[in-house]
Amino acid sequence: AQKITQTQPGMFVQEKEAVTLDCTYDTSDQSYGLFWYKQPSSGEMIFLIYQGSYDEQNATEGRYSLNFQKARKSANLVISASQLGDSAMYFCAMRGYGNNRLAFGKGNQVVVIP
Amino acid sequence: DARVTQTPRHKVTEMGQEVTMRCQPILGHNTVFWYRQTMMQGLELLAYFRNRAPLDDSGMPKDRFSAEMPDATLATLKIQPSEPRDSAVYFCASGFPFLGQRETQYFGPGTRLLVL
Numbered sequence: 001a002q003k004i005t006q007t008q009p010g011m012f013v014q015e016k017e018a019v020t021l022d023c024t025y026d027t028s029d030q031s032y033g034l035f036w037y038k039q040p041s042s043g044e045m046i047f048l049i050y051q052g053s054y055d056e057q058n059a060t061e062g063r064y065s066l067n068f069q070k071a072r073k074s075a076n077l078v079i080s081a082s083q084l085g086d087s088a089m090y091f092c093a094m095r096g097y098g099n100n101r102l103a104f105g106k107g108n109q110v111v112v113i114p
Numbered sequence: 115d116a117r118v119t120q121t122p123r124h125k126v127t128e129m130g131q132e133v134t135m136r137c138q139p140i141l142g143h144n145t146v147f148w149y150r151q152t153m154m155q156g157l158e159l160l161a162y163f164r165n166r167a168p169l170d171d172s173g174m175p176k177d178r179f180s181a182e183m184p185d186a187t188l189a190t191l192k193i194q195p196s197e198p199r200d201s202a203v204y205f206c207a208s209g210f211p212f213l214g215q216r217e218t219q220y221f222g223p224g225t226r227l228l229v230l
Contacts, residue, residue, distance in 0.1 A: 033216060045205060045221035052216060091157065095217075100145065100169065102219060104157040 002027045002094045004105035013082045013112050020067070021077040021108045023092035029053075031097040034075040036066065039107070040088040048090075051075055082112045116140045118222035120206050126228045132194040135225045137206030138187055146189045147207040147219055148174075148181055157205075163189065164211075196229045203227070 003026040013019040025034065036048040051059045051066045059066040067076040079086055089107040096103075119138045127133055139146050147162040161171035166183040174181065178197070183189045193200055203226050207219040 035218065037221070042223075043203060043226070044223045045207075047218055047220060050216060050218060100147075100162055100164070100217075101159050102147075106156050 002029075002032070002096050002099075002101075002103040004092050004094055004103055006092055006105035006108050008108050010109035010111065013086075013110060015084060015112055015114050016081055018078060018080045019082055019086075019110060021079075021090050021092075021110070023075045023077065023105060025073050025075065025092075025094050027073075027094065027096055029097040033095045034066070034068070035093040035095070035102065036064070036075075036077045037091045037093060037104075038086075038088045039091060040085075045091070049077070079110075082110075084112050084114065086110060087112045118206055118208050118220055120204075120222035120225050122225055123223060124226045124228075126230065127196055128230050129197055130195040131229075132192065133196045133200075133227060133229075135191045135204055135206075135227075137189040137191070137208075137222055139189065139206070139208030140220055141187075143208035143210045143220075144186070145209045145211060145217070145219075146183060147205075147209070148189070148191050149205040149207065149221075151203045151205060151224070152201075160191070160204075193227075196227075198229045201227055201229050 005024045032053045034051045038046045049061045065078045092105045093102045148160040160174045161181040203224045205224045206222040209217045209219045211217045
């Protein structure tokens with residue numbers, strides 16, 4: 001079974017600054033995938049970024065990057081140059097080997113202030 | 115711009131009534147997922163289908179919930195009879211399998227259900 005842990009309290013971030021959201025995971029699988037989703041106040045779940053366990057490089061998608069530390073089982077999301085529209089809940093998720101289920105963490109709340 | 119669509123977006127009903135939620139996956143996606151989100155439990159997988167066949171519905175209360183895919187463009191989730199504890203946001207997501215673990219699930223806007 002996979003387990004995702006997101007324990008940071010809600011965060012206030014100054015516009016244009018970078019923010020790092022922590023995610024640790026637990027799995028016995030060698031092959032797995034890690035995902036981050038954004039959920040703004042409107043409620044939809046928006047896919048942001050993917051990291052495969054065998055990917056040699058950290059994933060990047062525009063202002064989003066994933067700091068993947070396999071030995072520590074962490075997959076932190078970095079948002080650079082925060083914008084007001086980045087205010088949302090951010091969920092880390094994981095899929096194990098041969099498994100279609102996504103296991104989600106409890107989320108990190110981010111509020112970007114001008 | 116391909117998106118997963120869900121109807122209704124909001125539903126208020128009384129305890130004991132039947133609730134039907136519908137989902138249209140992204141065209142070409144052959145995997146459909148149903149999730150429920152509550153403050154207490156977070157996001158939970160209820161069921162998922164591949165090529166319209168149910169692969170896993172172990173997360174679903176069997177006595178009152180049922181999920182089907184009558185065709186490739188429609189997935190339904192029914193609750194009969196509904197109870198106040200079913201109040202939640204229900205998400206549908208669709209995906210297309212890649213090699214390895216890369217399959218990404220794209221979520222619909224959700225149905226906010228309130229059972230009084």
